[in-house]
Amino acid sequence: MPSGKSGQENHGNMSGKTRIHVKTRNEIKRERRLVDTRNHKCWGWMPGGIVVAMLFPLHGANIGTLLRTCEAAGACLAVPHYPWVPQALSKGYTISQRAPVHWAKPTSMRWLERERQRTGDEYVNIIGVELADEAIRLPNLPVRGERRTIIVLGHEQTGIPPEALEMLDMTVEIPMVGSGSTLNVAVAGSLVLYKLAGLS
Numbered sequence: 001m002p003s004g005k006s007g008q009e010n011h012g013n014m015s016g017k018t019r020i021h022v023k024t025r026n027e028i029k030r031e032r033r034l035v036d037t038r039n040h041k042c043w044g045w046m047p048g049g050i051v052v053a054m055l056f057p058l059h060g061a062n063i064g065t066l067l068r069t070c071e072a073a074g075a076c077l078a079v080p081h082y083p084w085v086p087q088a089l090s091k092g093y094t095i096s097q098r099a100p101v102h103w104a105k106p107t108s109m110r111w112l113e114r115e116r117q118r119t120g121d122e123y124v125n126i127i128g129v130e131l132a133d134e135a136i137r138l139p140n141l142p143v144r145g146e147r148r149t150i151i152v153l154g155h156e157q158t159g160i161p162p163e164a165l166e167m168l169d170m171t172v173e174i175p176m177v178g179s180g181s182t183l184n185v186a187v188a189g190s191l192v193l194y195k196l197a198g199l200s
């Protein structure tokens, strides 16, 4: 059972081990205020900013989950403006802060092409998350630098379409040892985001 902070610091329990204190909601809030990133209007446009691009979504639950992870890790989420997407986002996002969403308009591919055309100081690194021969393994993915990064995720059934693969600078693969062929896309995106953001 979690115990509240009573002013007494970590004393051993009967077995001599340090007692683990699970943070309360208020403690988490206080702690976040010290490194408050919540006032940024848009993380994706800052130097070193990250946009997770779920440009080919099939299931609403996955984009809701990814939006929540993006907010936690200080990144933005790019999604196409399909009629069902706004509702899926609001269902999955129950936080009072403004949702860090970019609408990929007019189409997902046009949005990605526009990003690809940025050059000079505006140049963005576009990283695909996919099981691919050329991919680097997640543990070898460097933490973000000064450049903005777009993390492109694949469709739940068919992966990243060939025309989008052509827009990528590199791909990253999450090693797996089990018998399932792939991870859930929201899990895959979250793992890559945390590594890239330097939070894991």
Ligand SMILES: C[S@@+](CC[C@H](N)C(=O)[O-])C[C@H]1O[C@@H](n2cnc3c(N)ncnc32)[C@H](O)[C@@H]1O
Binding pocket: 129, 130, 131, 152, 153, 154, 155, 156, 157, 158, 159, 160, 172, 173, 174, 175, 176, 181, 182, 183, 184, 185, 186, 188, 189
């Ligand atoms: C369920 S998978 C797509 C299906 C798979 N490409 C296929 O054709 O059978 C959905 C997406 O999750 C991501 N993904 C899942 N597991 C991954 C892994 N181990 N490494 C990298 N990306 C992964 C990729 O973006 C992939 O396109």
